[in-house]
Amino acid sequence: MATQAATSISIQHDGEPKANAIRERLDAVVGKGQRTYTPSQVTVKSAKGSYLWTVDDRKLVDFTSGVLVANLGHDHPRFEELCREYADGLPRNAYNMVAEIEVIAAERLLKSMAATNPKAEKLFWAASGSEGIQKAMWAAQHKAPERQILLATRYGFHGKKGLAGDVTGAESLNPNVRFVSFPMKEEKPQSFYQDELDAFAEEFDGQIALLITEPYLGAAGSFHPPKWYHQMLQAWCEQHGVVLIFDEVQACHGRTGNMYAYESYEVQPDLVVLGKGIANGEPAAAVIGRADLIDAMGYGEASDTFSGNPRACAAICAVLDVFEEEGVIDKARAAARDIGERLCALPDAFPFVKTVRGEGLVYGIEIENAELANRCVLEAYYGTGDAGVHLLGPLAGTVLRVSPPLLISESEIAEAFAIIEQAWARI
Numbered sequence: 049m050a051t052q053a054a055t056s057i058s059i060q061h062d063g064e065p066k067a068n069a070i071r072e073r074l075d076a077v078v079g080k081g082q083r084t085y086t087p088s089q090v091t092v093k094s095a096k097g098s099y100l101w102t103v104d105d106r107k108l109v110d111f112t113s114g115v116l117v118a119n120l121g122h123d124h125p126r127f128e129e130l131c132r133e134y135a136d137g138l139p140r141n142a143y144n145m146v147a148e149i150e151v152i153a154a155e156r157l158l159k160s161m162a163a164t165n166p167k168a169e170k171l172f173w174a175a176s177g178s179e180g181i182q183k184a185m186w187a188a189q190h191k192a193p194e195r196q197i198l199l200a201t202r203y204g205f206h207g208k209k210g211l212a213g214d215v216t217g218a219e220s221l222n223p224n225v226r227f228v229s230f231p232m233k234e235e236k237p238q239s240f241y242q243d244e245l246d247a248f249a250e251e252f253d254g255q256i257a258l259l260i261t262e263p264y265l266g267a268a269g270s271f272h273p274p275k276w277y278h279q280m281l282q283a284w285c286e287q288h289g290v291v292l293i294f295d296e297v298q299a300c301h302g303r304t305g306n307m308y309a310y311e312s313y314e315v316q317p318d319l320v321v322l323g324k325g326i327a328n329g330e331p332a333a334a335v336i337g338r339a340d341l342i343d344a345m346g347y348g349e350a351s352d353t354f355s356g357n358p359r360a361c362a363a364i365c366a367v368l369d370v371f372e373e374e375g376v377i378d379k380a381r382a383a384a385r386d387i388g389e390r391l392c393a394l395p396d397a398f399p400f401v402k403t404v405r406g407e408g409l410v411y412g413i414e415i416e417n418a419e420l421a422n423r424c425v426l427e428a429y430y431g432t433g434d435a436g437v438h439l440l441g442p443l444a445g446t447v448l449r450v451s452p453p454l455l456i457s458e459s460e461i462a463e464a465f466a467i468i469e470q471a472w473a474r475i
């Protein structure tokens with residue numbers, strides 16, 4: 049039986065003596081604001097490939113990849129080997145120094161976009177997605193300081209800090225932020241969105257610095273728009289001299305079935321922000337785009353302690369190597385077809401599954417209500433006893449995120465769905 053820690057009471061599960069003890073100690077020393085509520089509160093001992101092992105020796109299929117981070121899976125041998133090789137002998141921090149690995153990582157990331165986005169000319173590093181978003185927005189603001197207005201697509205999630213927090217959601221304390229509609233459940237014609245944009249262009253003629261959007265709404269519950277939507281945003285931005293920022297913090301590096309989500313939506317943003325899977329778990333992010341925007345910031349204006357450190361850059365190179373050596377995109381597409389078919393069968397099998405939305409290897413399963421959604425996470429975790437499936441706590445209250453490592457195998461997928469089917473039959 050799980051209990052959500054309202055005060056100091058730890059989440060506890062029957063038959064998990066080691067995990068329960070650790071959870072109690074955690075509550076004594078780490079504020080609960082540090083975690084996003086997940087009823088299972090998996091207490092992990094080790095991780096390998098698509099699997100996690102708990103401290104009480106249960107085996108879980110990881111349907112989260114951390115939080116869309118471990119795209120290559122956990123403890124990937126070649127990735128780990130390459131990280132060691134690239135970082136061998138380098139200091140962990142090279143603030144106000146130059147290590148060649150930084151240059152190599154930048155050149156390789158730019159090259160990874162060269163064929164699909166000619167605007168990928170230069171970059172900034174960041175140590176987290178929200179810092180990357182902040183730097184991308186700063187660049188646009190520095191380029192055109194007379195433009196005060198910041199447009200964002202509504203219900204996006206760009207992070208909790210600074211400007212990233214200001215453009216997240218549907219309301220902002222920043223008086224310069226305005227939101228435009230993003231297609232979700234409602235079926236509105238293209239003209240509805242176009243009219244809204246045009247009204248902003250008229251009201252704030254020459255005052256709009258940037259438009260920031262997620263390729264698909266992630267945290268808001270997995271809403272994946274038609275291609276025309278992003279193409280319309282891009283055309284409108286070009287027409288009005290507005291910088292288009294694509295937040296690919298969670299969508300980059302193969303999640304949507306292409307290396308970059310802007311390829312899936314057939315657009316070429318001015319700035320693309322990458323995070324999470326870019327370094328398979330090493331904290332790293334990057335803002336990539338037009339050189340005139342990146343160069344709008346002078347010495348020190350985008351610097352900080354951890355961005356672009358040698359180990360992050362080594363991990364970025366190692367990820368790109370493994371993508372090439374192991375054909376990760378092709379494997380991800382095959383896994384995506386398999387998972388997509390199995391997920392789409394869930395609404396027929398379970399009455400509490402309302403609908404399934406997604407693309408590539410990022411899906412949302414919408415459950416009837418929040419209570420049942422949490423129960424689904426828990427039952428998947430309890431699984432068949434020794435084995436379970438690890439899911440994130442529900443997004444937007446009722447949506448279960450499915451985002452396994454891109455290299456998950458056919459047999460691992462089959463195993464996970466067999467566990468889920470048995471577990472959810474108890475609901």
Ligand SMILES: Cc1ncc(COP(=O)(O)O)c(C=O)c1O
Binds near residue numbers: 206295323
């Ligand atoms: C689309 C998107 N943008 C930005 C962020 C913020 O990234 P970070 O948590 O690394 O600051 C997230 C994190 O979940 C995200 O999903």
